[in-house]
């Protein structure tokens with residue numbers, strides 16, 4: 308078993324295109340650190356599944372591959388971060404997606420006196436992400452995993468990621484996201500412990 312990465316780095320973001328494996332790697336890392344993964348996509352999907360009015364609103368945007376407005380997204384994250392399981396650390400997955408959302412997150416964290424310890428960036432070429440998302444579409448049947456919507460989501464990611472990463476400067480830890488799940492997990496471990 309791999310030893311846990313440094314106990315002091317427990318306030319983390321994972322960034323990568325859809326299909327980069329950040330869900331899989333994030334869950335694994337969060338489990339090893341004993342912290343929750345907070346995925347805005349999962350939070351939105353839970354609302355859709357529960358049939359809430361909010362779920363109905365966000366569903367249309369998700370089905371188009373478009374971003375949900377920043378205000379409601381940030382509010383959802385603010386509330387989730389206040390839950391007790393996030394008091395000792397968290398791994399954010401899928402938020403922030405833009406520099407504007409990163410500024411909103413700064414404000415949310417400042418309210419609780421928390422600073423981020425690292426931003427993991429899973430680097431995967433577009434063709435590989437596309438291929439993995441198509442495979443997920445066949446395996447899981449996610450409504451937003453059609454070719455056209457996958458393309459829209461990757462376009463948005465590519466347009467937003469530069470300014471997003473620029474916001475985080477020194478906190479960035481780039482990890483090659485091509486390889487087996489175990490190989491990538493080992494690279495993440497090294498990046499966090501170095």
Ligand code: AMP
Pocket residue numbers: 325347348349351368369370372373374375376380400401402403404408451460
């Ligand atoms: P994901 O599970 O991260 O691929 O997200 C699925 C969909 O949820 C996205 O295509 C957006 O419609 C929405 N979504 C997730 N996270 C965010 C976010 N941080 N800002 C805006 N929309 C988001």
